[in-house]
Amino acid sequence: MSEATRPELPDHLSVDPRSPHHVAAVFEHDIGIRFNGKERHDVEEYCISEGWIKVPAGKTLDRKGRPLTIKLKGAVEAFYR
Template sequence: MSDTPPDRLSASPDSPFFNEGVLERGIGVRFKDEERFNVEEYCISEGWVRMAVGRTLDRKGRPMTIKVTGPVEVWFKDEEKPA
């Protein structure tokens, strides 16, 4: 497995960007200089994250999300966190 996180990753198994191996390793996401724990999907090159909105669910039982643009940093949690 490579030492760089993928450019785009989703936590939903229905997405083509889902990667179970990477998610098991652990991913840290910093969005707009703040570490986020509610990110459902991200894209580094396009500069956006999809974050869960509260505890609300859609009709399929998945978290409702909102897409927000801005600078995105991603790292593997088994490595040191970037400064």
């Protein structure tokens, strides 16, 4: 797939369709997140400019049945695979 058909990766992106930061067009492609130099496969949400990612905190769920997340601060890089 060519680079021209891929949308630009946003500064702030969430996998939750209810979030205002969810961009469905981006998820049609395989994206990766590198956090502090290591690729992560469990990222729920990220913000490049603020330097954080949200990842699930084990198997814990919130009262609405969604995974409880924790915010980790560091260098964030998003890319297409």
